[in-house]
Amino acid sequence: MKGPLRVAVLGAGTVGREVVRAILERPESLRLADGPGVVLAGVAVRDLGRAIAGGIPESLLTDAPAHLVAAPETDVIVELMGGDEPARTLIAAALANGTSVVTANKHVMAHHGPALEAIARRTGAALRFEASVGGGIPVLGPIAHELAANRIDAVRGIVNGTTNFILSAMASDGRAYGDVLADAQRAGYAEADPRGDVEGDDAANKLVVLARQAFGRWLSVGSIGRAPSLASGELGLPGITGVTIEDIAAAAARGFAIKLVAQAVRAQNGVAAAVVPSAVTLASALGRTDGVLNRIEVDGVPVGRVAFAGPGAGGAATSSAVLGDIIAIARGAGSSWAGRSATTSLEDALDLAADETFDAPSGARYPVIR
Ligand SMILES: NC(=O)c1ccc[n+]([C@@H]2O[C@H](COP(=O)([O-])OP(=O)(O)OC[C@H]3O[C@@H](n4cnc5c(N)ncnc54)[C@H](OP(=O)(O)O)[C@@H]3O)[C@@H](O)[C@H]2O)c1
Numbered sequence: 001m002k003g004p005l006r007v008a009v010l011g012a013g014t015v016g017r018e019v020v021r022a023i024l025e026r027p028e029s030l031r032l033a034d035g036p037g038v039v040l041a042g043v044a045v046r047d048l049g050r051a052i053a054g055g056i057p058e059s060l061l062t063d064a065p066a067h068l069v070a071a072p073e074t075d076v077i078v079e080l081m082g083g084d085e086p087a088r089t090l091i092a093a094a095l096a097n098g099t100s101v102v103t104a105n106k107h108v109m110a111h112h113g114p115a116l117e118a119i120a121r122r123t124g125a126a127l128r129f130e131a132s133v134g135g136g137i138p139v140l141g142p143i144a145h146e147l148a149a150n151r152i153d154a155v156r157g158i159v160n161g162t163t164n165f166i167l168s169a170m171a172s173d174g175r176a177y178g179d180v181l182a183d184a185q186r187a188g189y190a191e192a193d194p195r196g197d198v199e200g201d202d203a204a205n206k207l208v209v210l211a212r213q214a215f216g217r218w219l220s221v222g223s224i225g226r227a228p229s230l231a232s233g234e235l236g237l238p239g240i241t242g243v244t245i246e247d248i249a250a251a252a253a254r255g256f257a258i259k260l261v262a263q264a265v266r267a268q269n270g271v272a273a274a275v276v277p278s279a280v281t282l283a284s285a286l287g288r289t290d291g292v293l294n295r296i297e298v299d300g301v302p303v304g305r306v307a308f309a310g311p312g313a314g315g316a317a318t319s320s321a322v323l324g325d326i327i328a329i330a331r332g333a334g335s336s337w338a339g340r341s342a343t344t345s346l347e348d349a350l351d352l353a354a355d356e357t358f359d360a361p362s363g364a365r366y367p368v369i370r
Pocket residue numbers: 010011012013014015016044045046047048050063065079080081082083086104105106107131132135312313314315318
């Protein structure tokens with residue numbers, strides 16, 4: 001049997017510290033019956049003192065992630081730093097060396113997916129990113145594996161816990177967007193700079209990754225519409241920033257919940273996609289997905305509609321997906337796109353037109369999802 005898989009973790013924050021803890025404290029649970037175990041080769045952070053205080057052995061720590069990437073004995077790089085650079089360069093360098101990569105970084109996958117896929121395919125290194133969509137919810141794997149015999153016609157879902165928490169709290173407490181956002185920031189559900197979440201960028205990044213898996217195409221993030229149309233014919237504010245409590249109350253009176261829905265649909269000459277606040281039937285499973293929960297629905301032929309729901313964020317839940325990807329690499333399972341054909345070019349999403357809209361008091365025309 002081969003020696004243990006040597007794993008280097010870049011970043012030991014909310015997610016990274018849970019992954020490090022699992023590898024250090026319960027390595028047996030990560031060992032395959034007929035395969036190699038997993039050992040920690042190193043952990044890169046910026047603030048060494050904080051990581052040591054958090055219980056990570058000093059001997060494993062470095063503030064130079066590029067050294068871990070360049071080390072010939074590293075088998076897998078687990079990128080959990082987040083953001084664009086240096087994460088993108090480190091992932092690209094690892095893949096170029098033939099070192100497999102696991103990442104939870106939806107920003108990097110959505111903005112640099114085609115280039116990273118090209119490098120991984122050239123060198124044969126595995127690139128896995130299950131945790132980049134839906135946190136702990138397995139969805140990319142099932143689309144590529146158990147649903148592989150289907151033609152996927154649509155994917156849609158609630159994929160951003162922060163905005164769902166805010167909309168749910170506005171609906172249940174009748175409080176204004178700004179008040180609830182401030183509370184969410186105090187409770188740690190929203191970042192100090194919440195724009196990436198509330199303007200729909202994070203959900204759009206996740207939709208790009210979902211669409212790659214479902215349709216075999218990389219969509220350019222910037223081409224995905226993020227603002228509802230207004231009755232005036234203009235575009236409203238991006239993401240949930242224009243949703244008012246009056247809109248939510250009027251929608252509820254008509255049997256709808258307002259949810260930020262990310263949706264991509266197979267079209268004749270491409271993929272139509274949007275991330276916009278939508279009027280979702282209150283009694284539906286999507287309409288009842290509240291708080292920080294996520295739900296992703298996949299329409300396939302012949303399967304029909306299948307759904308994946310659960311904790312879309314949080315260190316422990318997200319570590320489940322990251323650790324699952326590490327085990328998959330130990331098993332020789334390859335990249336998240338599995339046996340699907342190569343996609344290394346970028347294309348624009350087509351506009352996603354709504355068949356039916358709910359005209360809200362603010363002037364927004366929210367697409368109706370039944
Ligand atoms: N949090 C979630 O629930 C969740 C869910 C799904 C996916 N994700 C994704 O998972 C990734 C990590 O998220 P997170 O919430 O764990 O982030 P986080 O708490 O901010 O942790 C980031 C970690 O990366 C380290 N780091 C950042 N830049 C670095 C650099 N240049 N060199 C060395 N270390 C660096 C930080 O070190 P210092 O602390 O020393 O600065 C910290 O340990 C992101 O891509 C995020 O989108 C997160």
